[in-house]
Amino acid sequence: MLCAAPTAPGWTVDEAARAAAMATYDLESLRDSSALKQITDFAAALCEAPVALVSLVETTRQTFIARTGLSETETPREMSFCAHAMLGDGIMVVPDATRDPRFADNALVTGDLHIRFYAGAPLISDDGIPLGSLCVIDTVPRDGLTPLQMQGLATLADNVMARLRDSRDAAAWRAAERNTRRQLTDSEDRFRTLADTMPQMVWSTLPDGFHDYYNARWYEFTGTPQGSTDGEGWNDVFHPEDQARAWDVWRHSLGTGDPYQIEYRLRHFDGTYRWVLGRALPIRDAAGRITRWFGTCTDIHEQKLALHERELISQELSHRIKNIFSVISGLISFAARSRPAFAPVAADLRQRITALGRAHDFVRPHSPASRPMVKQDSLHGLLAELFEPYRREDRQPIAIAGDEIPIDDRSATPLALLFHELATNATKYGALSTDDGSVDVTVAREGDHATLRWAEQDGPPVREPDGPHGFGSQLIELSAVRQLGGSVMREWRPEGLVVIVRVPVAAFSRT
Structure with a gap:
């Protein structure tokens, strides 16, 4: 006022x-x-x-x-x-x-x-x-x-x-110090009361990791006698397959002071093992020294089972989508056999669908057995997958270099169309139409934009085509400009075509 x-x-x-x-x-x-x-x-x-x-x-x-x-x-x-x-x-x-x-x-x-x-x-x-x-x-x-x-x-x-x-x-x-002293006077009683009312299992350890406190929920869940899991006894209630891993993560946290987080299976009082999420944070004094660790164990068994079921459904749906790409490709081939005049167009269309299928297969949900060797959010990995059909015996004529940028399923489709068209055109008319020709693909991240550079060399002489751009060029524009929100620039150099695509980084991934 x-x-x-x-x-x-x-x-x-x-x-x-x-x-x-x-x-x-x-x-x-x-x-x-x-x-x-x-x-x-x-x-x-x-x-x-x-x-x-x-x-x-x-x-x-x-x-x-x-x-x-x-x-x-x-x-x-x-x-x-x-x-x-x-x-x-x-x-x-x-x-x-x-x-x-x-x-x-x-x-x-x-x-x-x-x-x-x-x-x-x-x-x-x-x-x-x-x-x-x-x-x-x-x-x-x-x-x-x-x-x-x-x-x-x-x-x-x-x-x-x-x-x-x-x-x-x-x-x-001084006021903070007085307040702290007042709080510490009855903090332990309040903590124990609060911990025993929580639905999670709560525990604490000394700075060296010696477990000296568990709340009532821990003993209710595990069915173990009070005090029997003090010290190192807690590891005995882990699933045998999880014990070594849990110890490694816990030792890392004790050695570095990093927060502790791990999912493991904990023996329930009925003898079964249930998945729990274990978390812990260190408490430090004014000098930064760890004085105690406080942690929780949260029962996530039902969520884990539900997540596993959703993952299986997602993998199955994605696998069926992959099969749909194969069916569409087969239908195009079948139609082309009965209409010879349609064969060249059908071949191009089938190759584009195959490229989309390879991109989808790279980013789709996988099982541990089917997951690609390269991280599924890797732009370099996606490009390597798309360019694999252009390998010549033991030589890959398309080299990928530069910055790594995370991608997701949203950007995989336009990227697949964009680079498939560039590679197809290079195979028909450019550097990849000769045995000695090659292409350098360079990725450069510059602030909130990324530049993708396609540079051909050692191919036949190229010149800018007369007349309007063809369907392939229109697809490049559609992918780069409309879907990725970027821009495309072509340079018809004597040594080969150079295409520079500039795209906002946000267009590659939702995160």
């Missing part, structure tokens, strides 16, 4: 925010401190003034937490010069208060203090909240301060703010 500052007409100050900011500083620890007194002493000497103050403007008063040449510790806010100074962008200078309409009738001017000259550097918090000022005062009018005095007063004000920040940080640390 904005309310008018009573001593600064025309300005508005968020007094609630000021009060909250002021409360974060440990002002009592700074009041009359030697560090701030040294600053006011130096400010008075530097500016050749009898009085120097560190003044903090509160709701109804201004408080002098450090002072030189003045016995008063506070005055009402309505008399405050500093309430004006703290709202300025720089040092506020009042050469003669009796001639300044803001202060001519001020009791500090007309009364015993007899203020005539004033200069105040604002004290502003890190988040821009005005707190008060560092000021110097004289009882006789003055023309102002020298440049050196102005610079010095501003520097000293920065030092005052540094002391205030130190007091705030120290106060926050």
Whole structure:
């Protein structure tokens, strides 16, 4: 809520925010401190003034937490010069208060203090909240301060703010320490109560990995006697095939401090083994040393079975889609035999469908036995799969180099069409139509875009075709521009065709 500052007409100050900011500083620890007194002493000497103050403007008063040449510790806010100074962008200078309409009738001017000259550097918090000022005062009018005095007063004000920040940080640390001690007093009881109400199995270990606590859910699930799985006994309830793997992962976490996560089979109280997800995180002290590990085991057996069933269904559907590609290719061949004039078109169409089938087979869900050797999100792997039919005995004339970019099933189809057309055209008319010809495919990632460069060499001379582009060129445009959101540029060089495709990286994969 904005309310008018009573001593600064025309300005508005968020007094609630000021009060909250002021409360974060440990002002009592700074009041009359030697560090701030040294600053006011130096400010008075530097500016050749009898009085120097560190003044903090509160709701109804201004408080002098450090002072030189003045016995008063506070005055009402309505008399405050500093309430004006703290709202300025720089040092506020009042050469003669009796001639300044803001202060001519001020009791500090007309009364015993007899203020005539004033200069105040604002004290502003890190988040821009005005707190008060560092000021110097004289009882006789003055023309102002020298440049050196102005610079010095501003520097000293920065030092005052540094002391205030130190007091705030120290106060926050002490408050946090007190709070931590209070929390630690009853944290163990609360933890045990909370852990026993959780549906997961909860456990903890010492820094060396010695298991010393399990909640009630652990003993209910495993049916083991309390205390029997302390230490290293926990590994005995793992499935024999999972014990070595679980130990390796756990030792890695203990050695590195990395979070622990693993799926394994845990012996149920009924004698069966159920899949669980084990997780653990280290607790560290202020020096970064691990003081304890806390972990959970979550029963994921039903989800694991359901996921396995979905994976089998997905593999079966994907396998049927692959078969559909083969059926369509066969139908095209069958139709071409009865219509010889359709044979060239049928051959091109069959090859395109075969290329799409190879791309689909690369990215589709697989079983462990059918999964490709190369990661299924690999652009290099997909291109190698597409170019395999163009291998010549022991030589692959199409070389792939450059950056690796993750792909998914969405981008595999347009990529397959794009590079199939380039390879087919090179086989018919370009570098791959000769025994010595070759192609370099280079992938370069540049920020949020990737450049795919197809460069042919050592083939027959090529020239830009006359007339409109054919169906294959239209497919290239469709794949690169419409489906991948990129651009295509062709260069008909004497040594061979160069095609540069620029595509947003986001078009390759959803992640």
